[in-house]
Amino acid sequence: xxxxxxxxKNLKIALPEGADRDFAVDDVTYDLFPGEILCIVGESGSGKxxxxxxxxGLLPDLVRPVGGEIIFDGTDVLKLSEAEMMDxxxxxxxxxxxxxxxxxxxxxxxEDQIAEVFEAHGLLTPKERAARAIELLTEVGIPDPQxxxxxxPFQLSGGxxxxxxxxxxxxxxxxxxxxxxxxxxxxxxxxxxILELIRNLQEKHGMAVMFITHDFGVVAEIADRVxxxxxxKIVEAGTADEVLDNPQHEYTQKLIAAIPKLxxxxxxxxxxxxxxxxxxxxxxxxxxxxxLFFSKPRVVHAVNDVNLxxxxxETLGIVGESGSGKxxxGRCLVRLMQPDSGTVKLAGHDMAQLSGDALxxxxxxxxxxxxDPYASLNPRSKVGRIIAEGPMAHGVSKQExxxxxxxxxxxxxxxxxxxxxxxxxxSGGxxxxxxxxxxxxxxxxVIIxxxxxxxxxxxxxxxxxxxxxxxxxxxxxxxxxxTHDLRVAAQICDRIAVMQKGKVVEMGPAHAIFNNPQxxxxxxxxxxxxxREKELAAxx
Amino acid sequence: MADFWKRFSRNRGAVIGLAILAIVVLVAILAPLLFxxxxxxxxxxxxxxxxxxxxxxxxxxxxxxxxxxxxAYGAQVSLLVGLVSTVAALLIGIPIGxxxxxxxxxxxxxxxxxxEFFQTVPSFALxxxxxxxxxxxxxxxxxxxxxxxxxxxxRLVRGEVLSLRSREYxxxxxxxxxxxxxxxxxxxxxxxxxxxxxxxxxxxxxAILLESSLSFLGLGDPNLMSWGYMIGAARTVIxxxxxxxxxxxxxxxxxxxxxxxxxxxxxxxxNPRLARRGK
Numbered sequence: 106x107x108x109x110x111x112x113x114k115n116l117k118i119a120l121p122e123g124a125d126r127d128f129a130v131d132d133v134t135y136d137l138f139p140g141e142i143l144c145i146v147g148e149s150g151s152g153k154x155x156x157x158x159x160x161x162g163l164l165p166d167l168v169r170p171v172g173g174e175i176i177f178d179g180t181d182v183l184k185l186s187e188a189e190m191m192d193x194x195x196x197x198x199x200x201x202x203x204x205x206x207x208x209x210x211x212x213x214x215x216e217d218q219i220a221e222v223f224e225a226h227g228l229l230t231p232k233e234r235a236a237r238a239i240e241l242l243t244e245v246g247i248p249d250p251q252x253x254x255x256x257x258p259f260q261l262s263g264g265x266x267x268x269x270x271x272x273x274x275x276x277x278x279x280x281x282x283x284x285x286x287x288x289x290x291x292x293x294x295x296x297x298x299i300l301e302l303i304r305n306l307q308e309k310h311g312m313a314v315m316f317i318t319h320d321f322g323v324v325a326e327i328a329d330r331v332x333x334x335x336x337x338k339i340v341e342a343g344t345a346d347e348v349l350d351n352p353q354h355e356y357t358q359k360l361i362a363a364i365p366k367l368x369x370x371x372x373x374x375x376x377x378x379x380x381x382x383x384x385x386x387x388x389x390x391x392x393x394x395x396x397l398f399f400s401k402p403r404v405v406h407a408v409n410d411v412n413l414x415x416x417x418x419e420t421l422g423i424v425g426e427s428g429s430g431k432x433x434x435g436r437c438l439v440r441l442m443q444p445d446s447g448t449v450k451l452a453g454h455d456m457a458q459l460s461g462d463a464l465x466x467x468x469x470x471x472x473x474x475x476x477d478p479y480a481s482l483n484p485r486s487k488v489g490r491i492i493a494e495g496p497m498a499h500g501v502s503k504q505e506x507x508x509x510x511x512x513x514x515x516x517x518x519x520x521x522x523x524x525x526x527x528x529x530x531x532s533g534g535x536x537x538x539x540x541x542x543x544x545x546x547x548x549x550x551v552i553i554x555x556x557x558x559x560x561x562x563x564x565x566x567x568x569x570x571x572x573x574x575x576x577x578x579x580x581x582x583x584x585x586x587x588t589h590d591l592r593v594a595a596q597i598c599d600r601i602a603v604m605q606k607g608k609v610v611e612m613g614p615a616h617a618i619f620n621n622p623q624x625x626x627x628x629x630x631x632x633x634x635x636x637r638e639k640e641l642a643a644x645x
Numbered sequence: 646m647a648d649f650w651k652r653f654s655r656n657r658g659a660v661i662g663l664a665i666l667a668i669v670v671l672v673a674i675l676a677p678l679l680f681x682x683x684x685x686x687x688x689x690x691x692x693x694x695x696x697x698x699x700x701x702x703x704x705x706x707x708x709x710x711x712x713x714x715x716x717a718y719g720a721q722v723s724l725l726v727g728l729v730s731t732v733a734a735l736l737i738g739i740p741i742g743x744x745x746x747x748x749x750x751x752x753x754x755x756x757x758x759x760x761e762f763f764q765t766v767p768s769f770a771l772x773x774x775x776x777x778x779x780x781x782x783x784x785x786x787x788x789x790x791x792x793x794x795x796x797x798x799x800r801l802v803r804g805e806v807l808s809l810r811s812r813e814y815x816x817x818x819x820x821x822x823x824x825x826x827x828x829x830x831x832x833x834x835x836x837x838x839x840x841x842x843x844x845x846x847x848x849x850x851x852a853i854l855l856e857s858s859l860s861f862l863g864l865g866d867p868n869l870m871s872w873g874y875m876i877g878a879a880r881t882v883i884x885x886x887x888x889x890x891x892x893x894x895x896x897x898x899x900x901x902x903x904x905x906x907x908x909x910x911x912x913x914x915x916n917p918r919l920a921r922r923g924k
Binding site for chain 2: 439441465466468473481482484494498499540546547
């Protein structure tokens, strides 16, 4: 076997006092060999990014390595001075990040940012740098590289920005590329393209790639070897096939089991059930820009003539990529956004026409669960107050509202004592349960879940999905589930509407959408789901 | 709370500032006990230099009044004006900023143009005019300072509210049927409190400076001894009696410095993520 290019031995990284554990990375040992893709997988807080950050000298201020070594080229990286680190970074080890928009300088043209990499290491003349920038952009497959080189980051799409980041990382032909969740912020179809690009470049340049991710689907697509981390320790390591097909450690098994399966079960069509929500001809356009004289205003048709019906006790999924208008539909339904035209009939009332007290009254029966469990709870209110506020606003006495809050907390499997605590004392999954309890407090008949599980780790995600399914059954709720994740949609939805550019391109029972998609767009979406081929192969 | 104090005390300057301010507050409260006689009363020969007599450690002024007694009573005036005018400015600025930020549209336009009207007039000139119109008294000085210093509060609160308004918990509150007033009071404003506290601590310092400047120009309350008045009265004799303007000047400097240091410490303690990185 070849010698490893990077070898991490017994690395220990200490967290500041008062953190939930003593070591971010606890006695971790692994090797990265040339020409391979090593995936480091783990849930949030598992310490999966920490060893890579340590190798780059990018640890946060209060976090420091206290033991072990990181050997690169015969020297211990942890002992290098800052000047020596600067020479190493970019030149020998390069890194790409999760959010290309914040990793690129918004005020600099793309070519200047790439040229800066050479400049930082004192290489090439300015003219050569510009030429090399174009070459690199061509190599990472950006359409029209000449034009892209002159563009500012905000003029490029998310996928293109990530390609620019990759071009910058490749500029000095590094021996190691560290990719920290590089596709998490991207749509599935773009993600598939970027993964393919990384794979191709790795083969072409013979680099070693350390790929950090939380997504087992991505692992199945790209990994040669896998290391699974939990609480700062590597619990299992091996080749991709070994780990994915035959996981040995309990935690790995649990993680893999928690991934929603792609196959949707055939469900009974909701025959004879009464529709509770009927949406007809819903339209919403955004107009941006349009100065006094020169520029033409940019008109975006976010919701374009959307028709939907939702029956009692049914779960309707709205899936689509970012910018497809799926969230706008949800917001128009609850009137957080005023639709331009169309009717939203909720139990006889047209939500789109109501205002004032009538709207407040009607909103009692349609509530929402939000995406971000950290932003959706007021950090300065206690949990009891957060849940009781709704009923109190509708005239329920404080005592009764709090008593109901306790019952709701029990309903979502939280301790009743939670009412006297602040949101920051809870984990992401628990916060999302509080959000669900708040939505249920007004005894709604329809709940809109807008990317309600997207911010959660897979294992937590599975629990919250189970809870939602269970509550739906017990309380006879109708659910509109808005998501970008087709796996999640397959698991929970009875029917699915696929949206693209503001239009519903396909709608039907979930199993029909997955097994026999009618529109080209749906087919592309389904094919792009990471890990799908492996799952199909496993299913035979 | 303990956590807050830990972060605050990490900034050494802030702790020093707090100590200085504590001394000033103590002196202001104890002034009537330490110096039972009125600071206006003539107690010795004029121009007694400092440290000449134990009874009058900082000397006497042109009329033979005790300087240290004047400083102690002046502390009362400075702190009173600083605090009350800041509270008054907050009471004007917070509602205007919150309404403008929350409702947006024409309400925002109207309220912000109104705010800009006050911002474009040089604040000290406006304060002079206001005090001159209303006759100098402690009430009119406080009112004038409040009127010239609320616009920054309104702009700060508006900015904070604008960013908080689109938070998911505010949307959840709208969906749960709460009225706009409840949402502003319960969901939005409590989350703007940290930057307001920091700004307020700096505004107290500015208010003390403004009051001193007004008294220096002879627009102070004629019945109250204040630091600005003492400097103003001493300016004609600055070459014979340096201590008459020096000690009140130092008092103003230390108090304003203390408030600024505290403001910075509060900023570090309330916005831990923005705190300057520890070396």
